Amino acid sequence: MAEAASWGEFFKIWQANQLVPIEPNRLTNSPVPERTRQFLSGVGLPIEAPLYVTFYHDERLLKPTVFKGDFYLLVGDDSGNLLGLRNDTGELWSIDGSLEQAWFVNSTLCNFILFLGLYEKHYCDLEKYIIARDAKALEEPGNWWSIIMEQMGYGFL
Template identity: 30%
Template sequence: MPPPVPGAPGGGYGYPQGAGQPTVGPGYQAVLRFRAADGSEQQVIRRSAPGTPHPEWQILHELRAMNVPPQQVLELHTELESCELPGAYCARMIRESWPQARITSIAPYGRDHASRQQGMGQLLAHQGELHQVADGPARPGPVRAPLPHVQPAAPVGPEAVAQELAAVFGPGVFRFDQRAVSRQGVPEAVAVTLVWAGLPVGLGPFFWAQAQPGRPVPTLAELAQERGVQPAPDAGSYLVMGSDFGKAICVQYGTANIVAVPVEAGPGGTSVAPQFVNTGLPEFVRCLALLGRMWRLRYGLNQEQAGRWTVDFQAQLAALDGAALGSPENWWSVLLEQMWDGLL
């Protein structure tokens, strides 16, 4: 059988796979208890599935659809500790949405790659024990395929980047006018990309553009002041493109790299080290177009099919910007890690 065409509809993900094939993990379950209008206690249970947000976000959307007031949320229990990572920032969402809820979890989930993988090991062990008690087959653990060595994709001009973005997001693209990008220090490649191609208004749960018609692209210092939080000393050296819900996605002056940085200063008013996202804005926009095109194809896949999808996605991502996956703590690497573990 010839290998599937990367990114083609269906992508060959439905074909049965042999043993040891790339497989995404089983993810985790979340249970939320709330007080209903009649005074009774009710619960909502959601679990991870390929192509869907983390269970905590699924529950938030469910509660909103049911018009449950946030103060009626009593307790949230998750098999995996709620994360502080791009693609989710569940812990932040919970603090902001249900500040009074009692929060419990089974497996810890750390801030760095090693401790996150340790937590995943504990989660899989816990799930294995549950299945033994239930006398049923456990869902398979992740079988992660290594990053491939790929030929870098040829760089393309702003018109081609614009076409890639429009093909995926259609009218959901925000293009900046010349005035908005003509502030001092904006790199030429950034200005051209924002005017010609623009940014996707929203690609949940990953990215939302800083889309305010007619206003100049703000620095991180300006955004912090607007929000009434203390900016870090270096906040003036970042130009804000948008948000991943936890951090601002910015162009870093000097390097023109795309990085993720907290809006507020660190402890004691210090600067926080930026998290690398992409080499530059054209690469970031092309990677978002790739994610937007492929994300909808992940929905409804089983663990093995989602494994094939993830192999295709990481190969195309590496071709667009190899540096994006250069460290396990990079923004795109952390998204990919969650995909392999079955959390997204």
């Protein structure tokens, strides 16, 4: 599904006043896919998010980080782990603070923020929704969303 086509669905979950669009001039030299650039400037990042996720709205946003030879642009963190967009694919990864291990989160930043919104609203079919929209997010037991779903199943979250 095209990123822009999903924005209507996105705004059913998030209200515009909960998001801060990124100024397009901040994205000019960022090596992210065009769909990510459009999302960041057209929709933006949440002011607050669940699951201990903090999105950056300061100088840390889009700061380049290298992990095992791949370049990532930071968009936030989740209690000690960095959340970075892989600059060649636009995939979102959670990278531990010591840069020794990483976990796949979502195929796109838009999907991640959409799923956070669904989680926040206690969406009862969240796992089915993730499988239908971004199955890769649950493919491996160590993926970020796989761990979240397991913790939800045990009642930890």
